[in-house]
Amino acid sequence: MTNYQIDVQLSKNKKEKPAFDQLSFGTVFTDHMFILDYTEGKGWHDARIVPYQPITLDPAAIIFHYGQTVFEGLKAYVTKEDEIVLFRPDQNMKRLNRSNSRLCMPELDEDLAIAGLKKLISIDKEWVPNVAGTSLYIRPFVIATEPYLGVAPSKKYRFMIILSPVGAYYKEGINPVKIAVEQDYVRAVAGGTGNAKTAGNYAGALKAQEAADKEGYAQVLWLDGKEKKYIEEVGSMNVFFKINGEVVTPALNGSILEGITRKSVIELLNHWNIPVVEKKISMEDIFRAYNDGLLEEAFGTGTAAVISPIGELFWQGEKLVINNGETGALAKRIYDSLTGIQTGVAEDPFGWRMKVE
Known part of the structure; x- marks a missing residue:
């Protein structure tokens, strides 16, 4: 895999971690997030990991008006050897690009997306829960960011990955x-x-x-x-x-x-x-x-x-x-x-x- 340039800005204000045996689904988020921007004519650029924070968009950004957005969902786990592993992330990135294509959005370099994800998890590895039935939920997504009210594909996009330690999605668990x-x-x-x-x-x-x-x-x-x-x-x-x-x-x-x-x-x-x-x-x-x-x-x-x-x-x-x-x-x-x-x-x-x- 190519050695991609990913800039890192570490958080100076770490969050308090939740009790891993009391996790719900998708309510708390880790200290950092991955960002990659796209500009027509320039392609994807400025891969970076920054402290988790709100994002600022123009009110006319196409995502708000015409729904140009796609997302994925996958998980990371801690093994009994204390290794952190992902489950078939290559398949998620392939599907993300199929979704991008359907929504007239630019396809990503799948290897770069996985490299960014692995680096992000490595930085926030203490957030990966090790209690049975828990995992680190991973949400990669792409949004159209160009401020334009005409109905047309955006010329600017942002790809982001955020992480959330989670318990069971259904409170019923494996029960019917x-x-x-x-x-x-x-x-x-x-x-x-x-x-x-x-x-x-x-x-x-x-x-x-x-x-x-x-x-x-x-x-x-x-x-x-x-x-x-x-x-x-x-x-x-x-x-x-x-x-x-x-x-x-x-x-x-x-x-x-x-x-x-x-x-x-x-x-x-x-x-x-x-x-x-x-x-x-x-x-x-x-x-x-x-x-x-x-x-x-x-x-x-x-x-x-x-x-x-x-x-x-x-x-x-x-x-x-x-x-x-x-x-x-x-x-x-x-x-x-x-x-x-x-x-x-x-x-x-x-x-x-x-x-x-």
């Missing part, structure tokens, strides 16, 4: 959650931005999530935007079903985000010689499998929660209780294997771990 199948709203459509990790996708999902919360459901199961028939994602996660011994997950179709955890689960199942198929799957298919006693497990996959078992689906007035509302054996095996690889407890036959220092 209840999911409501969304009937009114849609998350994305093919040809839109569903396969890009951009802010508007998530803002548009909040209304359905709010309604699900009021009914006591942890998340919503999204159906396709055209027919409202085919399953796409669950909340902000990809989704898998185990039906009669076979694992099925919705095929990527242009509106489904290509999750890193999704990719890892598929590769893990293939490694175990467990049948896994990517295909279109409807709620009618799931309901039929449930009534026939063939729906064995369901679970969501994503960086934040890793694996989130689904204990109940609510669809058209019907409650589908899956595996007696308990965590399935396969979901537990996948969770233990992925978190084992991520934290260095288990062997990594795939080369997914990347050492920070």
Whole structure:
């Protein structure tokens, strides 16, 4: 990897660190952040690490008006040997660039982004929690900064990385959650931005999530935007079903985000010689499998929660209780294997771990 020039300005006022056994998700942030600027005609420049602080933008910055922004999410872990490791950061940076391309934003040098990330974590290494179930959540993102009210791609951007020590994303942990199948709203459509990790996708999902919360459901199961028939994602996660011994997950179709955890689960199942198929799957298919006693497990996959078992689906007035509302054996095996690889407890036959220092 190229030896990149990254300027460092260390904080003179270190923050008080939270108790690592009492962490929530995404509420506290480390002492420093990474910044890289882009100017049309000059490219990406001025890589630097500075104290964590507010940023100043012109009120006319394009990000505020036309939503030109993308982001990523990944984690760092402490192994039993006290090494800090990342999980497949190269895949996150590749996806970040795919999102950049969809939003007419300049692509980053992926190696520079990873170099900046590793240097940032090395500086803030004391913030990486070492309590079971915790990690350092990493949020890289790009925003359009040019002050301009015309509808056009920005000529200036800022790439930043911030870090946050976190506990479990869902308070339920690996325990099953209840999911409501969304009937009114849609998350994305093919040809839109569903396969890009951009802010508007998530803002548009909040209304359905709010309604699900009021009914006591942890998340919503999204159906396709055209027919409202085919399953796409669950909340902000990809989704898998185990039906009669076979694992099925919705095929990527242009509106489904290509999750890193999704990719890892598929590769893990293939490694175990467990049948896994990517295909279109409807709620009618799931309901039929449930009534026939063939729906064995369901679970969501994503960086934040890793694996989130689904204990109940609510669809058209019907409650589908899956595996007696308990965590399935396969979901537990996948969770233990992925978190084992991520934290260095288990062997990594795939080369997914990347050492920070």
